[in-house]
Amino acid sequence: AGYYEARVQEDIKAMLTVTERTGMAKYEFPADQKYGTIIIGAGIAATAISEGAVAITAPNRCEGYAEGGYFCGTRTPYKVYFVAEFDTEAVESGTWKQDKLNCGATFAEGKNSGVYFTFDVNKNKNVQYKIGVSYVSVENARQNLKAENDGWDFTAIQKQAERKWNQYLGKIEVKGTNTNRLIQFYTHLYHSLIHPNVCSDVNGEYMGADFKVHQSRSKQYTSFSDWDTYRTQIQLLSMLDPEVASDAVVSLQSFAEQSGGSFPRWVLANIETGIMQGDPTAILVSNAYAFGARNYDPKPLFAIMRKGAEQPGAKSQDVETRPELKQYLEKGYCNASLQLEYTSADFAIGQFALHAIGDESVSKRYFDVARSWKNLYNPQTNWLQSRNGDGSWKPLSEDFRESTYKNYYWMVPYNLSELIQIMGGKAKAEERLDEFFTRLDAGYSDAWFAAGNEPSFHIPWVYNWAGYPYKTQKVVNRILNEEYSSQADGLPGNDDLGTMGAWYVFACIGLYPEIPGVGGFAINTPIFSNVKIHLKKGDIIMHGGSEKNIYISSMKLNGKAFNKAWIDWNLLSNGAVIDYKTSSKPNKSWGAHSLPPSYN
Structure with a gap:
């Protein structure tokens, strides 16, 4: 590099x-x-x-x-x-x-x-x-x-x-015998840290979102594909360099303040391109805070979040932050994939209100709005789908951006237990997931897992909520082996400013940030025998991962048995030692009975 x-x-x-x-x-x-x-x-x-x-x-x-x-x-x-x-x-x-x-x-x-x-x-x-x-x-x-x-x-x-x-790159040290895997890991770590980019000059000047020259004490950043990066990249950056991640958050705050008072979705230079959908920057900021990037005043950021989430027509430059917001707030539904993005954003805002601001009343209101994903559930089809303005159901496959209803069904990462319950329980979820993962290389319009497409990224870890962590361990290993290589065509899709790179890093170290605005990880088997992650306050040290013995037999955290398929960030952020015992045969009981958090 x-x-x-x-x-x-x-x-x-x-x-x-x-x-x-x-x-x-x-x-x-x-x-x-x-x-x-x-x-x-x-x-x-x-x-x-x-x-x-x-x-x-x-x-x-x-x-x-x-x-x-x-x-x-x-x-x-x-x-x-x-x-x-x-x-x-x-x-x-x-x-x-x-x-x-x-x-x-x-x-x-x-x-x-x-x-x-x-x-x-x-x-x-x-x-x-x-x-x-x-x-x-x-x-x-x-x-x-x-x-x-x-x-x-x-x-x-x-x-x-x-x-x-x-x-x-030395902030994460891994050891293994597979040279190609080491090349891939550090290439993806490199990709995950290329963006965002410094856009201020050595004298502190930068071109603002209002097309005026501004002065900044800290570095100003640009290149934010937030619909992508809120899922993986900002969490990794916040862990490894909370100061840079904090500066990135402040840069987004400045952009919002200069462009109309609301967050952008996809920033290139000093332009809000408006690409993709949802309110992803609210999630990104909440994720940064949850994973330790906190060198800023959260109050103005919270005000920006609330403006975009509560005021129909709020804009960044000439791009509306939340299209269909009026209907979403009044009727409790809008176009399906758009609404699922909004509910994730509202849950993340609720988390930010609770932990960064300390406002339980406002956080509860946002958590209540986030539950409106249930308004998309059609008991006749047993899927989430769009409604017309009068409440009637649209065709099952309508209104899903860059993916299908089978992918977006699982986009309630903060309330997976209830999602699983409403569809018929754990066995039904297992059956649906098993069928979904029969293909790993689906395109935008294909109803299977798409390794190269963001709406699919979190789904391998849903098995942890269904009580089948060993199936998460198996499918993540399959994805790493079948969809990635060291060849010129060794990526399953667009890296999207470090999003795919960070996905790969998290998958390899066995920790995935599943829930928006919540510091913690869904667990799978690390593929490296030794991992050391250098954090600001201490090192996370992992022993016993394996690329061949893909199943977790047992796990210890700081010398004590750990039998959960989820681990809170606060247990790791000051340093920790994790020891794994792995096997070629699944331990179907490990992590199956103590489910990860689900916010009902």
Whole structure:
């Protein structure tokens, strides 16, 4: 981590490294090549660019900006400013636009445009390039570059980046004999810690959600795919680095305050894209608090949560925080997957009200609203489904976002015991889950488990609530073995800003944060013989996990027998020792009679 190397056209070796706000490259040209040309595109990127401009300011320098075009179909008019330098002067430079080359020109603007620099590489085969970026201004990009990479020592910058990444990756130490599994684990841990990203400059300035320049004492963050990351990534980040997670929470608070007073769903740069549904940021903030990220005043965050949950029409920028909120509050139902997101958010807000604010009265009101998931239960079909405005039932498969009714049925993670009871009891739940897991690679419209899709992520651990923890242990192991590999196509879907990476990490260490706003984990078998998680207040040390002996025979917590398939975060947050005995045969009684918490 911190270094990337690839061969590009004409056998040119490209070596890349970074600092927090700058990038650096070293290009090594072939021995028989006399000239090397490097192209910089200000009006072209992997996603559509709506505008861009770049100026050559010296034989080895250029600067400019690019404006984001669209992201997942949403207009995203943010600007990224840059200043770039080479370590040697070009023998020729110019601009280009579309397919037209302008030798000697110094300015280009618009879509599909940029500049080029040609270097004499007859004797010196290496050309170095560095770039500073800013969301505020070219001058801030220049300051960022000067502060973080003022020289040309590529190796020093590379080692610095690797050292910082190793500090993060070293927060979880695992031991095992399967090299591929170790590669996968640390790759996924790396993925889970890439986002969110710092968007403030070295002088503390950042571009706010109101498109004004603001000053921040702490680092300001962006890139929040909260519908994804509230499920796994924020819990892991809060455990491993509560200070950064706290700064991320404060960044979301600032965004809300600058954009209309309500939380966004999916932030890119300083834009609320409005992608996905529900009120996921309320859950994310509650999860951060539950797992130890608390370096902020919770009261303004609570006010923002309540505005989005109680005021129909509340917006972040021009995106409504909770569509259909009026009907949801007045009638107790709305479109099915939307409502299940809202009830999880309301439960998480209730937890935040109780534990961060100490307001039992408000927390009770939110817990009561969260129970409205029951209004989606149709006894004729024995499934959760949408209603029409008059209360009649819609078709069973209607109104489920990016998944099916069989996936979303289990999206009551805070009240699984009652969900299981209402469907007919534990045996019925077991039967339904067994059928659901006959496939692990379902697509959005398939009614089986989808390893690459967030609405399915928590379902393997539902067996713990049904009284069959050994089946959780088996199916999680199956998913890790059948859906993940070290190959180029070794992921079952989009990582979604660390969400899948964090899922993999939790699955491998045998702890999964199932309940929104609640600090604790559903348990499965760790696949590593030894795990050490370095927390701020102590280490969690695990012994006895196994990739082959996939079932838990027994477990001890700090030397005492532990017979539950759930463990509270407060039992681990100051450090703990967990010892497992595992077997190739299931112990069907372990954890089966002391069920995890369910909030009825």
